[in-house]
Amino acid sequence: MQDTGIIENVYEELCSYENLETAFNRARRGKTLKDYVIEFEAKLKENLLQLRTELLLQTYQPQPLNHQPGIEFLKIIIALAHAEVKDRLLGDVGD
16 A cells, blocks of 8 residues: 555645746747747746646646647646646646
């Protein structure tokens, strides 16, 4: 049986602001001129803190995607208000 404390610590580390910010920076590569990236980045701290809170409280709900499946789709884990940015961001967490 695994120690739930270890799992909680790993999950909290995955959801750390620094980790989410690093994942965002990786996810935005090649997409810096996209409207949804510009909008998300304009309130980056607020958006990452909101995402972190929802992840930690386990209240995060995926949103429908607006694009065709492909390589990026396979990397997507979850979505929120800015589905395309947050999905890609979270798809890079822990990579």
